[in-house]
Amino acid sequence: MTPQSIVEPYAVLFPGQGAQFPGMAQRWHDEVPAVRKLFSEAEALAGLPLRELLLTMARDAQVRTDWTQPCVFVASLAGWIALRERLARTGTGQPAYLLGHSLGHFTALVASGAVDLDAGLRLVRQRGEIMHRSGQRSPGEMLTVVGLPADEIAAMLEGEHGRKVYVAAVNGPDQVVLSGDRPGIAWAEATALARGAARTVPLAIGIAAHSPLMAEAQTEFAAELANLVIHPPRTPVVLNTTARPSTDPSAIRADLQLHMLEPVRWWESIRSLRDTGVQRFVDVGPGRTLCKVLSRYLPPEELLANDRRGGLEVLAR
Template identity: 35%
Template sequence: MKAYVFPGQGAQYVGMGQDLYENHPLAKELFEKANEILGFRITDLMFEGTDEDLKQTKVTQPAIFLHSVILAKTIEQSFSPEMVAGHSLGEFSALVAAGALSFEDGLKLVSQRAMAMQKACEMQPSTMAAIVGLEDSVVEEVCQSIDEIVVPANYNCPGQLVISGTFEGIDKACEILTEKGAKRALKLSVGGAFHSPLMEPARAELAESINNTAFNTPVCPVYQNVDAKPYTDPEKIKANLISQLTAPVKWTQTIHNMLADGADHFTEIGPGKVLQGLIKKIDRKVTTEGINKLQ
């Protein structure tokens, strides 16, 4: 079975999507529509901006979403997913690609999500760290033992768990996890503690927008981050999408479930190769490929 996966924040690069814009009329039309919806020329920042421009949350999230979704729309003839999933922000790309959300509504929600997350980060300075080389249960136990907000945020693959929380909580966790044998406990250069209780103000803000947006039944099951299970019911998809901001991304569990349900070929659509790498670490035997430019 064919599974398509969509990347999240961190996969961006300068020049992303430019070949699509220049060589495909539908892509150009959608990019221009995006400039209009966002109220600034995101295409200028994507094609000719600096790494710093692209790192701004209000730019990064819509840019990755646009690259992924417009790619899926330009390969429509060969795009026949039997299941889809996206990592964090990528879940919105997956929902649009599978027809659960319109392009316009998906972009508006992603833009609102980015702004709401930015605001939450400014309210409470916080960060994330990648923990490599320990069992998930050890990381979970250490997070629980700390008298600060610090939680598992991204279950990326076996032996790689990203934690999220206050600066003090993350520092303390990194120290203890290093003592317990972590190969690496590396603080990430991110704006704040994504997928943690510190994103509650953003979750509350986004909930209203999601509830007021029309969702359709997708063409195939969408495996959602919150519990790694497949969904086609629009109301359940909405509820899971709202919970996603403060809950961990269960990527390892998602891929295991997709494999158990018959996935034997994963295609990553959008910038970078991060998800292909993670999937290979979850199951070396599975076939993976990436599409990041016009075919």
């Protein structure tokens, strides 16, 4: 599936933390001069050896929130730059919407022009450091539950007010990410499996993202947001906390102020875009994380991956 074949309205998706792997932006770095320029600029702005981290990504670096978040952010922007060059060469129209999952939301804001690169990278670096410190102070855990309806999981948690476990993201009608402390996640995993969940997948992240356990971190992050300049985006960005597209800087700021505390309404966002007429979703990479998540629920012809040589291709099941 080449870019020429995208004639319907489409949305571009940006992944979050967890998409990282060694060499995740190698091909774009080697083939696209603008990506090499991005790497140089980002490395100078971040004060991190981003080129080395992006192209090698040792195992211990992959679980460090303060390193992986800037790396996935820059790698996703590299994929966006490579995609734009392909679209320009083929005369394909621009996406109707941009949508990022958790960390990917910040990439979407920069890609849309709502936030400048230097401000976006600085914010992502600060976010990663704040979350890393939060995990050191109060370690948390995250768990993906697959095969149990989201409303059943919500009901399961509703009567457990004494347990520290919360819905962090709804990625599909039967795919939910939970955040909490170790006892809460252990209880939730055992209970979900007993209720018929197909499987559970622990996330190697060390924090309880998108939950009330991030309140102290969000307060610290809000101070960093105070001076952030937000422009009206050139392309509407779907907000994680509302699942609705917006071009309003005030709405974007309000979303960011709740970002660490509220769940990512991913599946609701996808459904909302499909209701507006979006018929294709392009996972800008790195990897095909979001395509793989959505492949349980959407026809393969609606999902395009940007990480393959030769152009966009329909995701093979």
